[in-house]
Amino acid sequence: MRYLFFLLFTVLNFAQEKATLMTYEVTYNTELPTTKNGYLYISNDQKKTIYYTENINKNNESKEENIDVALKFESGKKQFNYFDYQKDTLITRDDILKESVLIKEMIPDLYWNLLDETITTNNVVLNKATCYFRGRNYIAYYSTNIPIKAGPWKFQGLPGVIYTISDETKRYNWVLKKIESTEYNFSSEMSNTEAEIISIKEYAKRKFSSQDLDEKIISRLPRGVKIVDQKTFRTGFEIKFEWEE
Template structure:
């Protein structure tokens, strides 16, 4: 009898721990423009009680017209940028976060796929008193400075798991919306399945053998090299167009993570 009870307890515990959630977000990449005026990508976060898997900028998540359409976005000063279609790839930009291992794996496309493995970053969230409703969920406001930008996040304790889109985590509830002060980047809630009946399994990032797996420190050095390369390119172009001023790029106008 005792054996049966223990077996049932372990079975129920295992099923509960494997219960999945699937939340769909929109991700607006308005880096260098602000005010959420930029390409709008489809994203989703798959999670259970142990880990999460996030992906955006993936071929299969976007339709052909959006991928190929050229659009111009302007900021309040009249400047802006022209995007020749969405910046997507076969695997998309991915982030995996595992609670027990305290580890985060990520990859994203910048000329080529860049892969990073790091200790899960600790975000010093400050939880405020403000609340708002997102979908059917009551949400609380939290703020933090993270990797060079000041963020506001809206999370719900009705799903008491510490996950969110991209690298955001560590709050006592699921993050449904998050954006930086100038809305250079903006993740917003679309729909959720919790628990989810999706057949998709939580997974890790598949990295080609020849590709380097960077630490976060190595990734920051890589950012600087990419910036220097862009600056050198500007110098060469400026020689061909005397009298025209080319503004050198800043890391904050090139990457989501922009701490120097």
Template sequence: MCKHLFIKVLLIIIFNFNYLIAQQEVIKLDYLLTVSYTPEILNYRNTTLIVSDKFSYYDVDYSPKSKGSLKESYDQILDGQVDKKEYFSEILIDRNQLILKENTFDRRGTKEFLSIQEELPKMSWKIESEINIISGYRCHKAKLKFRGRKYTAYFTNEIPVTIGPWKFNGLPGVIVSIYDETGIYKWELKKIKETQSINEKFKSFNGRSEKFKKVSYKEFDKNLIDAKLKKLRVAKSRTDSRGFTVRHSFSTEQWLEPSNEFRSKTNFSM
């Protein structure tokens, strides 16, 4: 009986020790996201990526950090003012189950808080021979086509983390710099440090997720486009009733995900 008790206690100690070790293997990466809808205006957003062996957590700080005369984002001007607390995005990835969940406020469409779930997108990177030194790291160049955008990335395998900011994943190392060819979006790694645990981020994310409306990524995209088309129909009916012939349209080309595996169309009009 004592022998079995000893083995049980020993197993608990080993389990807790391994758990603590795993909790220490957490890296915090700070990225600066630059968004530029027009060349004269640069909007800076601090973003954070916390990575463990099981999960990664990414969030965006939407505090005003813009350069230029335009203080609000392009989306806010198009869709009207949105409460600051509703202007946010955070992503949690289960790296074992390959599931991605995003908590966000759908400011373009339904004006609802959503928890959007999808399978972790598979990204077909093309690693090239070019090597650059960026921020002191020896970086390899890679190309990617993903949901309507073409990206160039520089990653280093000096840091063995195979996940990047936002939804980027699949490279054999940390993304140090990545930008899309239109020049609208760019992420740059600014700081790396060890942190303690992802548990608090995980718990708070799930707490918010439970309160939000749950949809698949496919449903989210369809509902968003439908909401935008509804606005076009309302605007068209108003101008038609006044005897005017006006073309109403919108484009997704400046969105972070202009198209996807469910929708290739990016320009809509009526």
């Protein structure tokens, strides 16, 4: 028994890798304003990263006047973005209504425009960069003092650690709060899921197919609930994909 316990402990401990943990404060100025903690784990060789968020404050009050009931469907599963740079693969877990799926794609190319503009925050000089990605324009400030090319969500490829990034409308915002050394099992999330694996094109089709989406929403409404003014529009981080440009 003692030998089995030692063997199990050794296997579990071996799965842990030395890593850097970057904690971001994430603010969504959306219809339901939300503040989250974002956690980015980066392997020491920067060949793997994983990012996920956890709520720390959320306003659930809806002010929509044209909808009798505000609906939000979630699977309850942890959503994440897992980069494997050796395999040039990005795997994202997201929800389509209450169904949790894994979206597999090649690591997207983010074409950063590095600008000759700087700001200083807490005695750290930050360089400005911009990029357009899947329907939104983003503004980032980064520091080359720490050569980490990874960032929160799907942001990556800058020549230094991202301190702040937001879309130009300030709808989505990330601010770096802390960097620390830690350990992490990068295979833990991938080994503990039974979600369906789909392509990024299939994800977009399911997520934004208005006819299928409307039918699914209506089928899940409580009896007697009426939508007065039903509008179909895209929302979220990604609202236009490469093949749609």
